[in-house]
Amino acid sequence: MPKLWNSTVEQHRHTVHVAILDATAALIAEHGLAVNMSQIAAHVGIGRATLYKYFPDVRAIVAAWHERQVTAHLDQLTRAAAQHQDPGERLRTVLATYLRLSSTGMHTGHGNHGGGPAAQLATALHQASHMPAAHRRLHELVTAVIAGAADAGVTRTDVPPGELATYCLHALAAAAALPSPGGHERLLEVTWAGLLPPP
Secondary structure, eight states, X not given: OOHHHHHHHHHHXXXXXHHHHHHHHHHHHHHTTOOOHHHHHHHHTSOXXXXXXXXXXXXXXXXXXXXXXXXHHHHHHHHHHHTOSSHHHHHHHHHXXXXXXXXXXXXXXXXXXXXXXXXXXXXXXXXXXXXXXXXXXXXXXXXXXXXXXXXXXXXXXXXXXXXXXXXXXXXXXGXXXXXXXXXXXXXHHHHHXXXXXXX
């Protein structure tokens, strides 16, 4: 096939793939988890047979959507880290960004999702194949930022940066259970205090 044709077909497939993910997210937001393949196909404007060429079932679509979300959030954290030259400012910005993402649905932590179908879906997503790599990338990023702050004398050095990264990520993931912005800010301050050098 001509190169241009191949490129056009790939672009079309990518466009349809994105539309499927977006449609599924919109339908679940509107109707909950009681969404089927026929509804998704109709929302995208494709036949059900075409949809099955992309995904075998709704769960596979949701997993792909979740992977896209997690990757986008990790990219946001990477950009946040690159915004500042000052190690302390860089660390605080990364922590604040992670807290904000955790409070609005960044599912790389271990928040409390309650019971029922939503909890079952959350559990399945946490166990999805893309999550171990996402956890590693997140932990490595925060560890590197903390190590830079420690080298600059901003944070404590009596605890390894990797352990401090684990502490921060688990502590800030609790933002998902806090409804108020005031609670989020207090959580950030408490987490930050735990990073400071002992008196």
